[in-house]
Amino acid sequence: MTSTADAPRSPGRPRSIRADEAIIEATLDLLAEGSTIEALSIEAIATRAGVGKATIYRRWAGKDALLLDALRRLKGVLAQPAGHSVRDDLVLLVGAIGKNVDPRAAKIMPCLAPAVNRSADQFQLYQSIISPRRQLMREVLRRGIDEGVLRADIDVEVTMALLTGPMLIQRVLQWNPDLDEQALPERVVDAVLEGIRAR
Incomplete structure (x- = not known):
């Protein structure tokens, strides 16, 4: 009899490119609307992007990592x-x-x-x-x-x-x-x- 520990694990949900885009766009939109970097919060970004905070933290270690990707996108x-x-x-x-x-x-x-x-x-x-x-x-x-x-x-x-x-x-x-x-x-x-x- 095979234990559950030996059973193959089903893959997790694939990372959503649409969610990534929405999070980056929300970050840039909030900055363009006047939010300072200090005041910008993961909560505000999540709300604007229509995702949960956990979705952001699964993709980025924190606000600085997210900002880096968003600003790199902005620079082109x-x-x-x-x-x-x-x-x-x-x-x-x-x-x-x-x-x-x-x-x-x-x-x-x-x-x-x-x-x-x-x-x-x-x-x-x-x-x-x-x-x-x-x-x-x-x-x-x-x-x-x-x-x-x-x-x-x-x-x-x-x-x-x-x-x-x-x-x-x-x-x-x-x-x-x-x-x-x-x-x-x-x-x-x-x-x-x-x-x-x-x-």
């Missing part, structure tokens, strides 16, 4: 440089800064700054989203040095800040409404290249 897929031209690759990466297909990003991303500045956990969350993007730009600049296109003595980290800053201030704060946002990535890259191109 990383731009992938073609590797043929350092200038073209930099224009691609600079053009992706602060550019989001999801209209909620314009409401959510500027609100992250206070949370990032107040909380070490939120700072780490932000860095985990931005770090891969920063690494891509770092690799393009280092490739430019290796190929002799860029000066060997450039400060790669400062150069990344020079390339990134103008796009962030323009797209997040609309610093100068007279600037042509479509042309700005090329103009920024060309201006910086003037100072770092190999002579």
Whole structure:
């Protein structure tokens, strides 16, 4: 006679992609409507998504893990440089800064700054989203040095800040409404290249 312990276990319910989507969407909707990261609760997300809290906890270890996935979704897929031209690759990466297909990003991303500045956990969350993007730009600049296109003595980290800053201030704060946002990535890259191109 076979004991129940020896009997094969039936598989659990398959994870619902629809529930995953509803939870991520609810998180982004609540942030876009003005909920701060600190005030955002699993209870509120569950209510908006139409699921139980247990459903969320089965998928994510906690709020930070859920936020990370939601904000990664908001940022979209990383731009992938073609590797043929350092200038073209930099224009691609600079053009992706602060550019989001999801209209909620314009409401959510500027609100992250206070949370990032107040909380070490939120700072780490932000860095985990931005770090891969920063690494891509770092690799393009280092490739430019290796190929002799860029000066060997450039400060790669400062150069990344020079390339990134103008796009962030323009797209997040609309610093100068007279600037042509479509042309700005090329103009920024060309201006910086003037100072770092190999002579």
